[in-house]
Each structure stands twice: as structure tokens, then as C-alpha cells.
Amino acid sequence: MARTTPLMLQIATGDARPIVRQIIDGIRLKIAAGELKHGDQLPSVRGLAQQLTINPNTVAKAYAELTTEGWLASRQGMGLYVAAPRQRLSDAERERRLDDAIGRFVNDVIPLDFPPEDVQARVSHELRRWSPRRTA
Incomplete structure (x- = not known):
């Protein structure tokens, strides 16, 4: 059990x-x-x-x-x-949600006035932090 x-x-x-x-x-x-x-x-x-x-x-x-x-x-x-792993959303819905999330992120970050390279580096760092934990 x-x-x-x-x-x-x-x-x-x-x-x-x-x-x-x-x-x-x-x-x-x-x-x-x-x-x-x-x-x-x-x-x-x-x-x-x-x-x-x-x-x-x-x-x-x-x-x-x-x-x-x-x-x-x-x-x-x-x-x-x-539940067992599976693709929960259609490819089109995944793309739409990614576009929405990126749009919200950009709207929040632009007023902070960081150079784009700094923002990209931080986003890359955060994504790498999570990648090793993923199993699927």
C-alpha cells in the first residue's frame, strides 16, 4: 500500500x-x-x-x-x-500558454530595466535548476 x-x-x-x-x-x-x-x-x-x-x-x-x-x-x-505521465494539453494549447506566460513575464520585466542579456541568463539559470529534477 x-x-x-x-x-x-x-x-x-x-x-x-x-x-x-x-x-x-x-x-x-x-x-x-x-x-x-x-x-x-x-x-x-x-x-x-x-x-x-x-x-x-x-x-x-x-x-x-x-x-x-x-x-x-x-x-x-x-x-x-x-496520475501516469502523459501529455495533458494539445500542442496548440501548450504553445498558447507558453506565449501567454512569456507575454506576462516580459510585461513584468521590461519596467525593471535590466539588460536583455541579464534577463536571459537568469531565465536560463532557473530552467537549468529544474531540468535535472525532471523525470519525464
Whole structure:
């Protein structure tokens, strides 16, 4: 029987994203980075809500969205588990989301007035930090 994998998520009250979005993004990142692997069991809704000191409905919404998107799989009476790796979005949707993310990033960075080379170097560094952790 699989043991529940603790989720070391942090909720930032000053973050512009709603708490449910922070949970979704945090779990997605942990799966994509290989920190959570296929078959790992997640904490119960109530357990994660207590850990984060938030409303259980918020955790339930996050888990429901992650399940709908294929990141998590529910096993009747046993809980939620990390789903088998697969491409969750179409190539066109992946491209659209990448373009959106880059657009938001550029809009946030341009006013900071850093030379483009510095920005590119930092982005490359961050991407390399995550690459060794990826398993798929």
C-alpha cells in the first residue's frame, strides 16, 4: 500500500493568485519537477487543509481541477494519487500558454530595466535548476 506523500506547499497571503491557484500551481510544479512521482498518494483534503490552515473546500477545488486535467487520479475509497505521465494539453494549447506566460513575464520585466542579456541568463539559470529534477 502506498504511503501518503507529504506536500511541502507554501501559501503566500501577499500573492496575487488565489489560494486555490497557488495549490494547483504548486502541485503541478512538484509533479513536473519529479518531486511527486506516478503513484504517490497525496494527503487527504482535510489533511492538507489542516496543514495549510485553510478551508477544506479550497483544497477540494484544487484537487478537482488537477484530477480533471489528468495530473491526479482518484482511487475509490483510497484517495488521490499522481496520475501516469502523459501529455495533458494539445500542442496548440501548450504553445498558447507558453506565449501567454512569456507575454506576462516580459510585461513584468521590461519596467525593471535590466539588460536583455541579464534577463536571459537568469531565465536560463532557473530552467537549468529544474531540468535535472525532471523525470519525464
